[in-house]
Amino acid sequence: MSYYTIETWTIRDVAKAFNFRDTSTSFTDRKVVIPIFQRGLRWEPKKRSQFIDSLDRGYPFGSLLFAKQEGINKYSVVDGLQRGSTACDYVFNPLAKNNINSVDEEVLDAIRIALFPDNESKSINKKIEEQILSYFYEKKRFDCVDLSDLADIIYDSFPNTEDYRICRTKIKNAISPFYAKRKEKYDNICASSVPIVVYSGPQELLNEIFNRINKNGTPLNDFEIYSATWSHKPILVNNTEVIEKVIKKYWALSDLGYEIDGFDATLMRTKKELTAFEFLFGLGKYWYDKFDCLKVESKNKDDDVNEISFEIVDACINQTKSISNLDKVLQRLNINKLQRRIEESITYVSNAIAVVSSFKGNKRKFNVLHSKYQIISLISFTFREMYDINNLETKKDDWNRKSQIIAKKLLSHYVADIISGEWHDGGAAKVYSFTKERKYLEDISLDRWGSLLDNHYFAQLQNKQNERFTNPVNADCVILNCIYVTLFTASDQLSSQKFDIEHLATKERMKNILNNFNDLKLPICCIANLCYLPEDINRGKKEKTIYEATNLSLPISVIEEKYSFTVEDDLKWITYPYTSEDQTLFVSNYEKFIASRYSKIKARFLEMFK
Structure with a gap:
């Protein structure tokens, strides 16, 4: 039995059907609404412009799939939201910047x-x-x-x-003539024919159709597909901020003139009911605002899916067995209590690593040093140690006794894993493994700390530059934070003063000297050449070293003791008038300097973990 027919619409027909704010539309005209399981608008301006250009050239672009709603002249868009919305934008705003940006x-x-x-x-x-x-x-x-x-x-x-x-x-x-040419192009595009596949079968099959289409076409990410394939059974949600994040998602489409089928903001606020997908979607937005340590994704649009909430919840209660079935697990739990318990774990982890992760630098915003799966692993491990999934009422009996020990171990592994690059690869499966094997309870010996630091340093010695110097990597920041956290007072941390990561043998001075030699490169950006300096001192001295600068806001003895860990003789070599004949001498001087300073850096770093 066939559930579909094929109709021919024009681009103007499609646009008018999509735009429920079009006042020229009568009650009997066709209307296309966006089902609540649809993703948001994903096409970037460049792709939207390419689509309009294809229409202008008369290129085929495939059919749109709409589902006919029974008894009324209304359709749900199953496939073709990006193309339909782009056509709608063009028909009702053809003179927008992305459509016309120059004059002959x-x-x-x-x-x-x-x-x-x-x-x-x-x-x-x-x-x-x-x-x-x-x-x-x-x-x-x-x-x-x-x-x-x-x-x-x-x-x-x-x-x-x-x-x-x-x-x-x-x-x-x-x-x-310029105007007439573009008007003619517009009229031709509006009159272009579009094949519309109209589905009139059972509504319950729509989610599966949507899933299959988007698995094989322009890809949705898995989390967007869950919006269609997960159960739409409502769950009572107590957190109004989570609900508001979901409402903002749908408003992001409504504000552009599209109608969301079945969406009623007032009813959603009154009943406080969301689907499992909507709950996790809103939770991701809410957590992004609430917890700095979760800002590992830059998905800030109202309809973007912040995947980390799905993955954290899955790692905590489902242990990544099959995230596609997470909605069924959520249906069996008190999701409001679950949210609070996971947030306790996030707060605990955030506090445990804060001494390093939130160390004050020159960033006006939180500087995320960890990867997404590293922070998920720490949170899910903590949740499992703190609570029994079958009893979210109270913490485990031994939690209070071991919580301080776990906090110290989490910090140690947080630092060690960033230095070693442990989480440069590996995803959900690795999270599951770390939690199951309770890796974060393992001790890290002083010898291993030394090896981790040595491996990082010696690897950096192979990364040589003479221009386009690299910025400090996350491992450098973590190492410096561990060193300076014992030197910076509470007053330093709470003041308005900012601190820069600076090269003691400054990049400009080194670059100028390297120009004397034929293609000589050195590891200028290694950890041994880095330090924290107060922002005003660093930027005031410009390309000079701390010993060449004048009018410093602190005595040089304070800078040496608290920031550089050097004496003036350590950097005298940089002031020599090198010529092209002095390459060997220059290389030797720099290598001696960084070797000496690395030994100081290493000793200070190890002090934190004795």
């Missing part, structure tokens, strides 16, 4: 000559173009454009001595 040079020349017949300079063309584009952007649609008004605006914007009527006519005549 001959048009600008003709207008310039009309205004200033004797002026051959084309510098004024840019200002004329800005006037034309600004007018188009304001009007948005061709039927709102009046070329006579535009000609008046241009004439009034450029004081001149030409006859108003004659000049105005010349300006209008210059713009008319």
